[in-house]
Amino acid sequence: MTTDTIHRAELPIDDRPHGIDLSGDILHAAVRRFGSVDVWYVARRNDQEHMRRSFQIVGTGQPFAAGLHRHHKSAVSPDSHLVWHVLENLCPHSLPAPEDLTDHQVVGTECPACRVGLSGKRGSGWVPV
Incomplete structure (x- = not known):
């Protein structure tokens, strides 16, 4: 029997896409330390096809590329001054x-x-x- 596992990944706030192998949606996002957003997700099981997807962190009020369409979660900084958004990098062309x-x-x-x-x-x- 193959079971699902929840993993955590740290996505840097650096205006660049970062890949994660996941089989479903991002479950939760939080800011635990300056400069990154942590996301929790159901990991790709060994018996599943490769499903690498690309995500990028964007701040409220910041412009972002046309390929960043699907919003997954938002995370508030510990001081409640900044809100970061986890967007999926999808090419519509x-x-x-x-x-x-x-x-x-x-x-x-x-x-x-x-x-x-x-x-x-x-x-x-x-x-x-």
Whole structure:
């Protein structure tokens, strides 16, 4: 029997995307120390397909890239002065499928429209990294 496990990841507040392997939604977000937001999530089980997803921390009032569409959680700083938001990095644009690759070859690229970093594998299409 395979069971689910809750894990914690620290996402830096650095205006960059960060990948996490998870099988569901982010359960909770909190600021435990300056410069990062911690998120708790259900981890990808060993018997599941690779599901790396990309998240970025954005502050209230800060501009963010077009590819950051799905809001997951918000976290308030310990002094209650700042609120940080966990957004998922999704590319809304269509790119040609990476069908010229061999079955096990993986290639990285960047969407020219929204600058989301993408990883492609034959038969799987593109996923944010």
